[in-house]
Amino acid sequence: MPSLVAIVVAHDSAHALPDCLAALAAEHVPAIVVDNASRDGSAEIAREAGAAVIRNPRNEGYGRANNIGVRAAEQAARILILNPDLVLRPGAADALLRAADAYPDAGLLAPRLVEPDGRVFFQPRSLLSPYLPNPRGRLALPEGDVCAPFLSGACLMAERAVFLALGGFDENIFLFYEDDDLCRRVADAGRALVHVDGAVASHGRGRSSASEPGRVHRTRWHQAWSRAYVSRKYGLPDPSPRTLAVNGAKLALSRLTLRRGACERYAGSAAGALAALRGESALAKEGLAG
Numbered sequence: 001m002p003s004l005v006a007i008v009v010a011h012d013s014a015h016a017l018p019d020c021l022a023a024l025a026a027e028h029v030p031a032i033v034v035d036n037a038s039r040d041g042s043a044e045i046a047r048e049a050g051a052a053v054i055r056n057p058r059n060e061g062y063g064r065a066n067n068i069g070v071r072a073a074e075q076a077a078r079i080l081i082l083n084p085d086l087v088l089r090p091g092a093a094d095a096l097l098r099a100a101d102a103y104p105d106a107g108l109l110a111p112r113l114v115e116p117d118g119r120v121f122f123q124p125r126s127l128l129s130p131y132l133p134n135p136r137g138r139l140a141l142p143e144g145d146v147c148a149p150f151l152s153g154a155c156l157m158a159e160r161a162v163f164l165a166l167g168g169f170d171e172n173i174f175l176f177y178e179d180d181d182l183c184r185r186v187a188d189a190g191r192a193l194v195h196v197d198g199a200v201a202s203h204g205r206g207r208s209s210a211s212e213p214g215r216v217h218r219t220r221w222h223q224a225w226s227r228a229y230v231s232r233k234y235g236l237p238d239p240s241p242r243t244l245a246v247n248g249a250k251l252a253l254s255r256l257t258l259r260r261g262a263c264e265r266y267a268g269s270a271a272g273a274l275a276a277l278r279g280e281s282a283l284a285k286e287g288l289a290g
Contacts, residue, residue: 004029004093004157005076007069011036011059013084014045016204020084021049027093029080034069036060061286062153063169063178070163079163082155085204086113095199096157099145107166107191108158108183110151111199112142121203122195126150127177127227128184128234148195149187153179154203162191170233174282175219177226184234216261220268221275221285228276243273 006029010017017033024031033046036059047053054072056065070079078100080093092111099109113121120141129149156179166185169178183193224247228240247269254262275285283289 003076003097004078004080005073006031006080006082007066007073008033008046008051008082008084009036009062009065009069010034010038010042010046010084012038012040012042014038014040014042016084017042017045018049019087020082021046021051023088024093025050026090027088029088029093032069032072034060034065036065058288059286060288061174061282063173064171064288067168067171070160070168073160076160078157079160080155080157081153082201083153083203086155087202087204088155089200089202092199092201096196099194099196099199100157100159103145103192103194105190105192106194107162107186107189108151108156109194109196109199110148110156111201112195112197113152113154113201113203115203121152121154122148123150123152124148126180126183127236128180128230129187142195142197144197146195146197148193150180150183151193151195153182155201156182158186162186172281172283173226173229174286174288175222175226177230181230181233214264216264217268217271220265221272222282224269224272225276225282225285228273229282238276240273240276244270244277247273 006024008020008031010033021031031051032054033051034054034056035043036056043053043055054068066081073079096109096111100106115121122141124139126149166189170181186193224243228238231237231239247266251263251266251270254266281289
């Protein structure tokens with residue numbers, strides 16, 4: 001029975017998968033790649049690298065596809081969820097497993113994430129973490145293992161049974177804030193979120209999928225919609241009216257100044273907020289409502 005199986009969701013990720021899967025192989029971690037209807041040969045590249053491949057006929061979104069992969073990892077004691085642009089550094093998997101043994105109350109564990117410019121990603125709070133609030137405090141990076149209010153979905157390790165018992169990622173979310181939501185449910189269940197400082201991974205940040213026309217608008221739509229969805233889910237004020245007003249004004253100004261890139265960003269955010277106010281779903285937008 002493998003102690004750890006990696007789940008990698010791919011969507012037009014052929015450029016990133018080789019490094020990601022090679023690092024997993026070097027760590028002796030078997031991988032399941034869930035391919036979200038890629039058009040660039042991602043599934044073939046994953047199979048050639050030795051990964052098991054699940055091919056979705058349509059893009060199921062991040063959380064839903066990860067749930068498919070976790071359910072398929074039937075023999076795994078623990079699962080490691082990671083983005084295609086995430087590369088484990090030597091010893092990272094073993095460090096995460098040692099930490100899991102050392103901290104049996106941990107519900108989620110994550111490595112130290114190093115960004116392309118060398119900065120370490122560590123978020124001291126999230127939209128859904130009322131615990132440990134320090135919005136004006138100066139960020140101090142961990143100097144060892146610490147409990148955290150939020151762990152990035154770029155790389156998460158969990159007991160498979162715990163992940164499934166909590167319902168996995170919320171399948172109403174297509175993209176964004178699904179990791180915030182999962183962290184909140186893990187914490188509400190009385191389990192810790194542990195940053196494992198001795199496990200290090202390089203994160204490409206935004207390189208998981210190849211660029212395509214309309215991607216910025218689509219991304220900003222889902223960011224605005226998902227923020228509204230999780231806010232309502234946990235009884236927080238709905239940010240949609242303000243998001244719509246602010247981005248609508250910026251869109252109008254960008255049109256006057258003929259800034260096409262800015263128009264795409266602000267139009268996406270405004271449209272996502274308006275859809276949330278109208279009660280429309282992210283799944284319906286992506287043709288997944290059925």
